[in-house]
Amino acid sequence: MQIEFKKVPFSKKNFQINYNLVNFEGTFCKMSQELVKIEATISGTLETICSRCGKDINLTLNENIELIVSDGVYSSDEDTELDIVETYDGILDFDDILNGELESIKSDYHICTECMGDSQMLEKEF
Numbered sequence: 786m787q788i789e790f791k792k793v794p795f796s797k798k799n800f801q802i803n804y805n806l807v808n809f810e811g812t813f814c815k816m817s818q819e820l821v822k823i824e825a826t827i828s829g830t831l832e833t834i835c836s837r838c839g840k841d842i843n844l845t846l847n848e849n850i851e852l853i854v855s856d857g858v859y860s861s862d863e864d865t866e867l868d869i870v871e872t873y874d875g876i877l878d879f880d881d882i883l884n885g886e887l888e889s890i891k892s893d894y895h896i897c898t899e900c901m902g903d904s905q906m907l908e909k910e911f
């Protein structure tokens with residue numbers, strides 16, 4: 786799903802997209818001509834691999850995200866703790882944003898239940 790920056794309203798609008806088994810839904814609205822705020826939930830199941838043994842695992846997602854999409858380089862002087870996503874073609878692309886979020890979730894450390902069992906046994910041995 787894509788929407789042109791200039792068509793994004795200043796009042797909150799709902800959106801919802803699905804990607805495989807992942808559901809991405811929430812609201813978006815303009816904060817200024819160049820900035821759009823997204824408040825959303827990512828839920829569902831994401832396939833990834835165990836960081837230790839490489840086995841396929843399914844992560845159950847339930848993440849609240851809040852981020853700002855900037856049309857062009859983000860140049861506000863205001864400090865923000867929100868994640869900033871910059872885009873350069875004047876398009877707000879929800880699929881891109883979701884993919885970015887999923888990649889960052891995948892890059893976290895995830896281990897399968899077997900490896901989890903291993904490390905618990907190791908801890909008991911010590």
Ligand SMILES: [Zn+2]
Pocket residue numbers: 835836837838839840896897898899900901
């Ligand atoms: Zn494993």
